Amino acid sequence: MEGHGIGSLISEGAILLGFALVCVLLFRKLGLGATLGYLVAGALVGPQGLGFVGGAESKMGIAELGITLLLFIVGLELNPSRLWRMKQDIFGFGLAQVALCGVALIALLWLPTGFSFAAAIALGLPLALSSTAQVLPMLQSAGRLRTPFGERAFSILLFQDISIVPLITIIAALSRNPADASGPPGWLLAVYTVLAIVGLVLAGRFLLRPLFKLIGTWGEREMFVFAGLFTVIAAAAIMDMLGLSTALGAFIAGVMLADSPYRHELEADVEPFRSILLGLFFMSVGMMLNLHAVAERPIFVIGMAMALIATKAAVIMLLGLAARMPLRSAFALGLLLSQGGEFGFVLFAQAQNAYLIAPEAASVFGAIVTLSMATTPFLMILTRRFRASAAANTEGLDGPRHDGASALVVGYGRFGQTVAQMLIAQGISVTLIDTDPEMIETAGTFGAKVYYGDGTRIDLLRQAGAADAQLILFCQDGDVMDAESLTSIDQAFSKAAIFVRAYDRRSVLRMKGAPVEGVFREVFESAIGMARAAMQCVGVDETERDATEAEYRERDQERLEAQAKAGSLHAGREEFLPALEAFRSADRVAKEKKQ
DSSP: OHHHHHHHHHHHHHHHHHHHHHHHHHHHHTTSOHHHHHHHHHHHHSTTTTOSOOOHHHHHHHHHHHHHHHHHHHHHTOOHHHHHHTHHIIIIIHHHHHHHHHHHHHHHHHHHHOOOHHHHHHHHHHHTOOOHHHHHHHHHHTTOTTSHHHHHHHHHHHHHHHTHHHHHHHHHHHOOOGGGGGSOOHHHHHHHHHHHHHHHHHHIIIIIHHHHHHHHHHTOHHHHHHHHHHHHHHHHHHHHHTTSOHHHHHHHHHHHTTTSTTHHHHHHHHHHHHHHHHHHHHHHHHHHOOHHHHHHSHHHHHHHHHHHHHHHHHHHHHHHHHTTOOHHHHHHHHHHTOSOOTHHHHHHHHHHHTTSSOHHHHHHHHHHHHHHHHHHHHHHHHTHHHHHTTTTEETTEEOOOOOOOSEEEEOOSHHHHHHHHHHHHTTOOEEEEESOHHHHHHHHHTTOOEEESOTTOHHHHHHTTGGGOSEEEEOOSSSOOOHHHHHHHHHHOTTSEEEEEESSHHHHHHTTTOOOSEEEETTHHHHHHHHHHHHHHTTOOHHHHHHHHHHHHHHHHHHHHHHHHHTSTTTTHHHHHHHHHHHHHHHHHHHHHHO
16 A cells, blocks of 8 residues: 555656646746746646646645745845845835735725625735745846845735734634634734744854854765755744744745855755745646636636736835836836735635635635736736836936947946046046936936946846947946856847956856956955055065965965855865965075075
């Protein structure tokens, strides 16, 4: 019997992977995205389709780890300082979105449909949440996750995830199930949330970092995989034991490791598991789609899905306009977050267990959420031309135009200003591009014309005249560019030499292999300059200063190459200082011989 179970599991796995492979390849070829491919594959093989695979609920339990891993990887991209910078969008824009969309959807369900007020709350609030598992991969594949638009979308999604705790509390408070009375009250869940977050922060600082340092010292790469998965699952398990959001726990764990030297290695180790489990999650959603419920009430399901999309898109777009976003960006944000989300299935089950809605209603609204998720790729494709045409003008700021400049300087902060001013001093014509309206206005008071726009976008660079430029210099603050984006820019504008400002060694490693003329760490040259001045102050002559600088640069480059080859920041650490010490000893011997 056990062997039969294993054989059945292998057979189902082969069927799931085969259908997913075909559907995802087909839908990607059609430009519809992988998510819709997984949903269709699940619907085809599930009990409501061809019936090849069953047990969607049990597979969903495993597949939800995909969402947990996704939030962990996103957390790795957000160090605490960056997260603090986004606090207004998270707790301002995010709170407004959940509250206003929730109120609008409750009214939509309560007034015309005949649902009780408690049932309307139990259904309307979950529908206010969007699909993190669908939207974040779309932003990542489009290269927009780290843009202002992507950060605002992510801020809303993050608050939605945080809001799962109070939403569960609201459903528990409305419960008609006597068994729920023994559960913890809402204020205690809030206390649990704060204590759990503090505990994860302390664990990340005092337990996880020493653990990864120990693993890095031993050079056991396989243990990084184990430790990475342990970190995610342990954080999620702690939150689950407290009745809180598992994805939120994984996100906090990721944030605590975001500014550690192990970030990139962890991301690379966890990413394959995230991709597989996230695909299985969407297939499970497709398998759970109750096609009979849709067939019995097709007009209601389709009409409700359309009303859900229209309501959320309109509310989010109005919020975007109130936050002074450009019209087309606000419209794009509304469409991107207009679908229902995966946590809706969890909250519908909570509402069903609380006797607030019937099982049939949970199935029907699950189908509505799934249908709304399936429409998102189509909506983004159909509105692409309208959304893209906005790039030229934002809030009265001029977008870049082709004015025959020889150099494009992207980012006009303290770094970009020095670069641009030195080029202008040599008679090189420069086009300046930045995304900070306040900085653009300030630069204008000093007579500098800075154009508004995201200078990492190929279409905007082309509009600025990159096809005829000799130089493209990326001078933005932060960890912005990577090898993939730089390769795309080089292929689009092969005449231009590309120079890039890098934040630190990790930024340099992310750009390894990119076709650029030079990558400049923002503190590297100034640190060398200070060291030279210090050596001069204590009497080191110029020849020795030059030799020391040349040796340091050579050893640093060797270490960078070793780190890139090994995929770890720890590579070359043991050889770096001994090599410099050997150089100093050899130099001392040579000087003694001369004397």
